[in-house]
Amino acid sequence: MHAHIRRLRTGIAIAAAAAISLGACSSSSPDAASSSSGAVKLTFHSWLPTQDQWPNLVAAFEKENPGITIDFTREEDFAGYKTKLDNEILAAEVPDIYGIQVGASFDDYAQYAMPVKDYASDWIGKVNAESVKQTTTAKGEAAAVPILNAGMEFYVYNKTLLDKLGLSLPTSYSQLVATSKAARAAGSSPFAMGAADSWHDTDFFVWLSTQYGDGNDAYKAASGTGKWNTDNLVAAATAWQKLFTDGVFQDSATTTTTYPSARDDYFLAGKSIAFPTGSWHVGAALSTSPEVPGSAVAKDKIGMAVFPTVGPHDAGVTSGVDFALAVSSTLTGAKKDAAAKFVQFMAVGAGQQQWVNTLQGFPVANGMSIQLSDGESALAKSSVDLVTTALAASTHPRKLTSSKQSLENDLGIVLQNVAGGADPAKELASLN
Known part of the structure; x- marks a missing residue:
């Protein structure tokens, strides 16, 4: 399994670039998932949020953003998720939005992500600057938006x-x-x-x-x-x-x-x-x-x-960004705008507050703190x-x-x- 993963990721940069190019050429429209009525459906693949957390988060987002729906696919295991994402990249099926973690493999997955400046320039300043540094590639490009901080041990x-x-x-x-x-x-x-x-x-x-x-x-x-x-x-x-x-x-x-x-x-x-x-x-x-x-x-x-x-x-303890969101570099138009709204909701909006209140992670949004009920x-x-x-x-x-x-x-x-x-x-x- 370990050797397979290593060989697979080594070939991603070459194979996926060609596959994504072919996929883009064969698409009938850059907003194929957008209907004539203006409704937009986004695909989101990740290992988080958990199956208990997601229903409330997506309900709050879709209520706040009528016309946008999220098709969420989740893997319980992080290693299993990375394998699935590898295969999706190779098949030119990069999700519209995908979870990403900082560390040794960040730059490899970030190369399929849209630069943060292209969709979040008006609100990324509300995110902790040190956290944003951790989701910046070796070339200096912020490629994902931090969502949760965490630490060990x-x-x-x-x-x-x-x-x-x-x-x-x-x-x-x-x-x-x-x-x-x-x-x-x-x-x-x-x-x-x-x-x-x-x-x-x-x-x-x-x-x-x-x-x-x-x-x-x-x-x-x-x-x-x-x-x-x-x-x-x-x-x-x-x-x-x-x-x-x-x-x-x-x-x-x-x-x-x-x-x-x-x-x-x-x-x-x-x-x-x-x-x-x-x-x-x-x-x-x-x-x-x-x-x-x-x-x-x-x-x-x-x-x-x-x-x-x-x-x-x-x-x-050690600490850092535990979870970030990346937006596919292939998105344009209504899908790009819809994805930006979802990431903003999760990073600095109501989704951030709602999620950190579950203690899945700690806030990245400046000035935000965890709210516990009086009965704890x-x-x-x-x-x-x-x-x-x-x-x-x-x-x-x-x-x-x-x-x-x-x-x-x-x-x-x-x-x-x-x-x-x-x-x-x-x-x-x-x-x-």
Whole structure:
């Protein structure tokens, strides 16, 4: 699968350019999805919003913009979504609007996107400038509009289960190990990690690497200005390995996906005390969470905390744009205008406020803040405050920037090998 993805994306720049050109020539009209009555139908493909969030968002948009409808196709898994998008690009079927994430592969997908200045020049200034920088290509072109910010590494915890076991939240590595061992001894699973996902392994490792040296070795290695097997990165990879050998993560973590397995089969099933994840999952602590009701933890108290520092320095959480929207470069006329309205709605309009209120991510719109209902518990409110404060203090990016588009997958495989017992130094050296 990994090799297939790498070969496929290598050929995108050549094959898709020709395919899109042919597709454009064969189209009978640039606004083929626009009817004579002025109605416009847009295709939108992504891994977000979730199936619980989308109905309310699209209903609000279509009410605000009569005559525009959105045909949404969603993939549950981000890796699966990228594979689908690759195939759509190769088939000259680029969606009118598509989700995109910053990081090593951003520029590859951005080349099929319309420059932001061509449809958002009158309102893009309302979006946080630092976030816009992250959706700008290496050539200096803003190619997508940031929608949500997020950070790593946090964990959702079951306070009810911890209290039942007589355990408290760990604040150091030694406490982390002791808490995990105590949970195991009591018949519960420790921290349910989805280490089968390269994206999660890489995100976790980037966060972990900031705790060694000046915290910048991974970013230098990704950019090609440094080596992957520096003393600091080898130390970070060794610490990563110990999380498995010391029993902090559950057995078979490297064959467990974050979604749905670690979340559903461990945490929501009431089997694990905690679930390592990103800031977007703080919504599980709210009474409005769509995931918790009906699960084994429906009546339990849920909170979120920052994962304890593992290395010698507390560098805080990593953060950055977690989700952005790109508009196909092929759009013109009514479809282009309609797509611009949808992106604006999601970035700085009612959609932004509505979505961040679900805690899927944190605002990119200047001056916007999350609005919680008065009925939320003290634990829920303190969890949101903790995440908000941690993200505001973040000084390191969550995602690595590299000219090597397969880096996240490659690093993820290396980390899975290390978790399985491989030599950290040799594995990291293979990335040089």
